[in-house]
Amino acid sequence: MRPEKNLRTEQVHIDEASSKATSTIQWFAEEKNKKGNATHPITHNNRLSVHICGKNGFAAIARDIAEAKESIDLVCWGFDPGMELVRDGPIWPRAKTYGDLLIAAGRRGVRVRLLVWYSVSGGAIQKHMPGHTHGKNPWHIARSDLEVQQMSAQHSMDRIREHARNNRHKKEWNISGDKLAAMAREEYCYNWYRAAFAGRLEGIRIRTRDGDSSSIGNALELETRKPDASERALFTLGGTHHQKPILIDFAYNKGKKAVAYVMGLNSLTDYWDSPEHFVENPLREQGAAKTKQEHAEGVDGRFDFETLKPYRDYACRIEGGRALIPVHENFEGAWERAAGATSAKSYVCGTPPSALLRKAGSGDSTVQIVRTQPEENDFTIKEIYFNATRVAAAGTGYLYMENQYFQYQDWAEHLLAVRKNVIAGWNRNAAKIGKSKEDLPIMHVFVVIPAPEKAQMVPRTYDTLATLGQQDGMTGQVKMIDRANKDAKIQQAASKQFVGDAADRRASVPNLVTEVVVSAANKIDKPTALLLEDLYGLKVCVAVLNSCEFNQARRQWRYREIYIHSKLLLVDDGFFTLGSANLNQRSMAVDSEINLATNDPRHATELRKRVWSQLATNKNNGGNATPKEIAETFKEWVKLMKKNRERQKAPPTDPADKQMEGFIVSLDDSRSSTIRFG
Numbered sequence: 001m002r003p004e005k006n007l008r009t010e011q012v013h014i015d016e017a018s019s020k021a022t023s024t025i026q027w028f029a030e031e032k033n034k035k036g037n038a039t040h041p042i043t044h045n046n047r048l049s050v051h052i053c054g055k056n057g058f059a060a061i062a063r064d065i066a067e068a069k070e071s072i073d074l075v076c077w078g079f080d081p082g083m084e085l086v087r088d089g090p091i092w093p094r095a096k097t098y099g100d101l102l103i104a105a106g107r108r109g110v111r112v113r114l115l116v117w118y119s120v121s122g123g124a125i126q127k128h129m130p131g132h133t134h135g136k137n138p139w140h141i142a143r144s145d146l147e148v149q150q151m152s153a154q155h156s157m158d159r160i161r162e163h164a165r166n167n168r169h170k171k172e173w174n175i176s177g178d179k180l181a182a183m184a185r186e187e188y189c190y191n192w193y194r195a196a197f198a199g200r201l202e203g204i205r206i207r208t209r210d211g212d213s214s215s216i217g218n219a220l221e222l223e224t225r226k227p228d229a230s231e232r233a234l235f236t237l238g239g240t241h242h243q244k245p246i247l248i249d250f251a252y253n254k255g256k257k258a259v260a261y262v263m264g265l266n267s268l269t270d271y272w273d274s275p276e277h278f279v280e281n282p283l284r285e286q287g288a289a290k291t292k293q294e295h296a297e298g299v300d301g302r303f304d305f306e307t308l309k310p311y312r313d314y315a316c317r318i319e320g321g322r323a324l325i326p327v328h329e330n331f332e333g334a335w336e337r338a339a340g341a342t343s344a345k346s347y348v349c350g351t352p353p354s355a356l357l358r359k360a361g362s363g364d365s366t367v368q369i370v371r372t373q374p375e376e377n378d379f380t381i382k383e384i385y386f387n388a389t390r391v392a393a394a395g396t397g398y399l400y401m402e403n404q405y406f407q408y409q410d411w412a413e414h415l416l417a418v419r420k421n422v423i424a425g426w427n428r429n430a431a432k433i434g435k436s437k438e439d440l441p442i443m444h445v446f447v448v449i450p451a452p453e454k455a456q457m458v459p460r461t462y463d464t465l466a467t468l469g470q471q472d473g474m475t476g477q478v479k480m481i482d483r484a485n486k487d488a489k490i491q492q493a494a495s496k497q498f499v500g501d502a503a504d505r506r507a508s509v510p511n512l513v514t515e516v517v518v519s520a521a522n523k524i525d526k527p528t529a530l531l532l533e534d535l536y537g538l539k540v541c542v543a544v545l546n547s548c549e550f551n552q553a554r555r556q557w558r559y560r561e562i563y564i565h566s567k568l569l570l571v572d573d574g575f576f577t578l579g580s581a582n583l584n585q586r587s588m589a590v591d592s593e594i595n596l597a598t599n600d601p602r603h604a605t606e607l608r609k610r611v612w613s614q615l616a617t618n619k620n621n622g623g624n625a626t627p628k629e630i631a632e633t634f635k636e637w638v639k640l641m642k643k644n645r646e647r648q649k650a651p652p653t654d655p656a657d658k659q660m661e662g663f664i665v666s667l668d669d670s671r672s673s674t675i676r677f678g
Contacts, residue, residue, distance in 0.1 A: 025391055027575045027599045028368045029383045039346065040380050045360040046321030046367045048598065050314060050578075050607055052614070054272035057265050057315030058085035061246060064259050064317075065101045070252035072105055072112045073331045075243045075594075076267045077580075078128025079116050081192040082153060082185045083269040087283040092181045093153035094283065098267060099192045100152050106203025114196070115335055117241035118208035128268060131189025132197075138187035139163075141194075148195045156188040157181065207338040211239025211591070215374035219589040222379075224410050227585065228516065231678055235590045239374075242580050242591040243330070250328050255320065255353025260327045262369070262579045262596040263315030264404075264567045270311065271565065275614055277310035277663065279549035279560045284310065309563040310547055312402075314578045316596050323367040323596070325352050330371065330594060337375065346376050365600035372581060372593040381581045382588040384597050386414055388571050393418035397572035398444045398622075398630045400608065404565050406449040407460035407584040407678050412467035419443065419536040426537075441627065442533065444634040445540040448615065450564040451669045456677040458669065459517045460584070469527040470542045473667030477521075480672035484518045514674040541638050545615065545663040546648070557658040559648050567595070573605040573625045585678045616640055616662040641666040 032040035051057035062085040065072060081099025088094050096104075106112050118133070119126060127134045139160065142148055160180050167173040196206045213236040220227060220235060227235060246261040265271050273284050285308055318324060333347035370380035392399040393415055426440055445468070452461045462477040471478060532538045545562035567587075570576040579595030581587040598604075605625070612621040612633070620636045623629040644660045645668065 025574070025599075027388060027391060028597060029370060029380045029387065032380060033368070039378075040368055040370060041322060041326065042366060042368045043322035043325075044366045045356075045358055045364045046323045046598075047319040047363065048365045048367070048600065048603055049317045049319075050603060051317065052314055052610065053275045053277075053312060054265055055087075055274040057261070057263060057313075058272060060315070060317055061261060062086050062096070062101060064246075064248050065105060067257075068105050068110045068248050069257065070110060070249050071247075072102070072110055073247040073250070073328075073335075074112075074114050074267070075241075075245050075331060075334065076114065076116045077240065077242050077244055078266050078268045079114060080130050080189070080268045082130060082189045083267065083272070085272075087272065090282045091177055092185050093157060097153040097188070099188070102204055103151065103201060106201060110203055112204045113331075113335060114204065114206045115331070115338055116206070116208050117210070119210045119238065119240070121237060128266070129193065130268075131186070131191070132193040135186045136190055138190040139183050140187050142191040145200070148191075148200050151188070151191060151195065151201075153185075153188050156184040156191075160184045160187065207335065209241055209334065209338040211236075211241065212375050213237060213239065216590050219374040219377075219379070220585075223585065223589050225585075227678065228676065231585075231676065234677060235586065240586075240591045241334075242587065243334075243371075243594045244580055245327050245330065245594050247324065247327050247331055250324060251353050253355070255324070255355040258320055258324050258353065258356060260318045260324050261315050262318065262327065262594060264313040264565055264578065264580050265315050266565075270308070271313065273311040277312065277545070277547045277562045279310075279547050279558050281310075284308075309561055311563050311565050312545065313565040314568055316578055318367065318596070320356060320358070321364065321367070322352075322356055323369055324356055325349050326369040327594075330369070330373075333376075334592075346378075365598050365603060368597045370577070370595050370597055372587060372589065372591065374590065374592070379589065381577075381579075381593055381595050384577055384595065385411060385569060385581075385583070385588075388569060388575055388577065388597075389415050390418050391575070392571040393443060394422055395441075395443070395572055397625065397627065398446065398634075399572075400446045400448075400568075400570040400611075401583070402448040402564060402566040402568040402611070403583045404450060404453075404567065405457070405461075405582040405584040405587070405678075406447060406464055407452075407457060407582075408588060409460070409464045409467055411583060412464050415445075416467065416536055416538075419538055423535065423537050440537050442631065443538050444630050445538060446634070446637065447540065447542045448564060448566075448664070449542065449544060449667070451544060451561065451667070452671075454677070455671045455673040456675045458671055458673045459520075459676040460678040463520060463524060464583075465542060466521065466524045466526045468538075468540045469529065469532050470540055471526060473542055474669050476670040476672035480674075481518050481521050484514055485522070488518075517674045517676055539634055541634065541641065542667050543615075543637070543641050543664040544667050546644070546660065546665045547663060548648075548658075548660040550659070557648075559660070562663060568611075570604060570608055570611075573608055574601050575599045576604050576607060614663070616664050620662070637664060640664055 028042050029040055033042045051060055081097060083098045084093055084095045085098055086095045102112050116129060118129065142151065160183055164173045164180055195201050196204055216236045216239045220232060244263055244266060248259050249257045329347050329349050370384045371378045372381045430436060452458050458474065458477050462471055462474045465471050465474060532540065545564060546559050547562055548557055548559050551558050567581050568576065568578045577595050577597040579593065581593040581595050587593050609621045616637055620633055620640065622633045640661060641664045644665045647658050647660055650657060
């Protein structure tokens with residue numbers, strides 16, 4: 001059998017008596033680690049810590065920034081100077097802001113470089129740089145050098161309070177503290193960006209970068225499933241830089257204090273949340289006014305405020321180690337391109353800090369930094385995802401995925417193809433080792449996603465889920481497709497009663513846009529649960545996350561979606577990858593992304609237990625991940641998902657009857673769309 005692309009071949013000897021063999025697992029993109037040409041080195045001397053949600057991740061980042069001695073390099077999809085990384089109190093500023101932390105670093109002699117994605121064609125939908133892309137009508141503009149030197153969030157708040165006191169006789173200034181805080185925040189962010197771009201913030205340099213339409217177009221040509229015309233235009237004209245790594249003190253003291261973050265967390269205030277995912281949390285929101293608004297409007301116990309939802313994501317901190325070298329190279333290359341460098345050649349660090357080259361010790365982890373970077377023809381994140389899935393599919397354990405955009409049908413087809421080969425091999429050889437078809441090892445796949453962010457994302461999500469036979473949760477799209485197919489049959493039958501061009505025209509009336517989406521859905525096999533298990537040896541469950549809270553005033557339970565912004569793939573307690581990459585065509589081929597991948601079983605096991613305990617309670621965390629425990633955990637997850645959904649819909653005979661256990665709920669999306677944006 002011809003080996004798959006990018007996979008190494010290995011000669012394995014099988015013991016004739018036991019019919020067993022020992023081999024090694026290829027988790028990483030090993031061909032990118034070739035001696036003399038290691039574009040993506042596999043490094044072994046890294047100390048890792050994984051933070052779940054912004055409260056923990058941003059707090060660690062704040063500490064490292066406050067302790068920085070020489071350099072801070074940040075790559076952001078969006079940056080909010082007014083965001084508080086650590087929070088205490090209901091009204092802004094609840095603590096030092098991100099902008100203040102960087103100002104303080106610059107003033108003590110640290111070189112701060114901030115690289116942010118910004119598209120001149122972004123328009124009104126691009127609101128990821130408060131004070132620059134929006135919020136540009138401050139009540140006061142800092143003009144003098146003294147005002148710039150005095151800049152801080154608290155100074156902005158104090159100044160507007162003083163102004164309001166001095167003008168309280170005027171109606172326009174007789175306003176609440178929340179509104180004053182919002183005005184102070186806008187003034188601060190506007191002036192922060194204005195000063196940063198003018199080079200007036202000591203030690204701070206800022207650059208922006210946009211997607212490269214030509215490179216994106218070339219990358220899309222390599223994709224198996226080509227986007228349609230509207231999607232292609234959206235990708236090539238609206239490609240983004242979605243990376244968000246942070247690198248601190250890379251070269252200081254030979255790298256002895258170097259630290260980096262690879263993560264999915266955006267440096268925007270709405271991405272801050274705690275792992276408890278409270279329905280309502282003044283620390284998560286921008287202030288008490290918004291909390292009061294959602295409380296007042298949540299009469300039916302449910303919410304749709306996208307920017308106020310609980311958010312879930314991850315950050316991995318890398319302390320020292322060779323993995324920081326490719327993080328540094330990623331930044332330097334992007335920084336130079338943002339300045340106008342025309343070469344797409346990768347930047348190479350010629351003389352890495354010596355402390356990063358130390359020998360691996362106890363507690364260190366093996367890491368590979370992988371990317372999507374169309375300008376450099378780098379698509380190693382896709383390679384890692386497909387390779388890890390191949391390894392998982394060849395085993396008997398589990399695959400856990402938590403992802404914002406579950407919209408990559410190619411991945412689902414890859415999983416089925418590998419499993420089909422595994423089952424075929426089992427059927428050929430089971431009898432030789434005294435096994436029957438009933439002994440077939442089952443692979444369990446746990447998928448946690450949000451409801452698609454926009455209705456236009458429903459079709460791609462439906463197609464990916466349908467490939468795995470999980471389309472029933474997309475109730476609106478299922479009904480739309482069934483209705484379209486029924487109408488087509490009626491129309492086809494009616495057309496047979498007539499002859500001639502007029503009848504042909506009547507038969508071609510169906511909307512072409514609808515036809516494309518429906519036709520694509522009709523071509524998917526959509527295996528049933530029985531067929532999925534029999535043909536592929538697979539069991540798949542798909543969950544969304546909701547939080548719940550009892551409102552004493554209204555005597556009712558309130559439920560709210562937890563928005564999954566996560567990008568986590570975890571396999572068999574032996575491997576995980578996390579970072580900025582979603583499971584969609586954008587992240588695999590279009591937008592720049594950066595992920596960390598590790599095969600450290602200590603971190604993988606600990607992460608699985610933490611995550612599953614949070615989402616499905618301690619009793620459903622998978623235990624020691626034996627095949628029996630994973631099978632039992634899967635069964636309990638499915639039961640709990642359905643039970644939590646039923647609790648939400650049930651009449652409140654007893655308040656306790658409606659309290660959820662954990663966060664997992666079965667998917668139920670009533671929307672449909674004939675417009676397809678992946």
